[in-house]
Amino acid sequence: MSDAPTVVLERDGDVGIVRLNRPDRLNAVTYPMLDLIAATLRQAVDEGARAILLTGEGRAFCSGADLSGRGGDALLDPGESLRRHYNPMMRTFADLPVPIVTAINGPAAGAGASIALGGDIVVMARSAYLLLAFANIGLVPDAGGTWLIAKAAGRAKVLEMALLGEKLPADQALDAGLVTRVVDDEALMDTALDYARRLAAKPTVALGLIRKQVAAALSGTFEQTLEIEASHQSIAGRTEDFQEGVAAFLQKRQPAFRGK
Template identity: 75%
Template sequence: SNIARAADDGARAILLTGEGRGFCAGASLKAIGGGEPGDQLRRHYNPVQQAMADSPIPIVTAINGPAAGAGAAIALGGDIVVAASHSYLLLAFANIGLVPDAGATWLIAKAAGRAKVLEMALLGEKLPAHDAKEAGLVTHVVDESALFDAAMDYARRLAAMPTVALGLIRKQVKAALSGTLEETLALEAEHQTLAGRSQDFQEGVAAFLQRRKPEFKGK
């Protein structure tokens, strides 16, 4: 995928946003036509969501307008989610006889709980950016004019941090959402060993002892 390729090419963070006035309206009903909606998900949207989840580098999503359907799921797949104040999330599937997809059910249930995901999925109403932040779905809400700069600031900050550790943190959090305490403790110990072998850890310790700012290389 392009996400994995970016990491292979040396990228240390990804910024994902929409083009134009909206983030993403989700799947096209015309494109589905007489086919099976699930086929389009398996071919297009599910691989994107899985690639985001498996990314070895952090992802910032900037919601620049409406994020509906599968588009809402992709927006919420970011590690840091920055939303323009006028933007909103929308799961309108039930309004046309379908169900949430592209991971929206899992992402919202894990972040905001059963009541919120059922409210969004059953009623099919817009969830404004500020309400999404209050529900724990969005990291930061800013004015539309400040969106790109705010999202880019997060991306630059993450890109300057120890990439190996950040990738392991992403894996730990994902595993913790469905794992037990015992499984989490074991994974933390395993990941701490891997992080401790990184060049960035050596640089972090050296910088601390020398009382200077670390210069992480992402290795």
């Protein structure tokens, strides 16, 4: 067994690059790895990252749960494993105060599809595919996949994917509204990193609020959304970046946001 960390954090300026690092297992996740993904995302923010790029090492993004070795909780009830490991990891995605770009470099199956689609900007290699394989082994979608796909693509698409358990190619994922952009494989990382760098240069507090605002709008009422917008605008209006943005606009120059 390799002693290499299963999740790796690197820096590119203000971008934290997180790599799933079990290429020999197609980046299949174990319970400890799920916990480490969450911890690494938080670490990136704690160390000052203003945007995160998440991708997989090797030829897959993530093949889902490692059914052959799930760590110390191998005998855990599947529902409890979600509550203890998968759900906290996906909540970490949702709660981060900075935007996330995911670069789907290969197959994203099972929970791997949920992780891939958890990004705010999702860039997909042309050869990659999404797969909700749960029904093929007698389980149901998890890690938020039901919500993520239903909200983005609608009832018909999520039922097709979940009931049939068939691969969804990149171009069809784009047509369904599940991903932001599909690019040739060799252009994937450059394209995703460009997105992440652009996001990292923007007003960080405002972007974090936008993430939460959109998530709330997907489940809330119009009136609730109006109130959330007003509350968030009060917060954004007190930031240094707002002052810089206004000054730059009046002075007809490019703003230099600092994420404060």
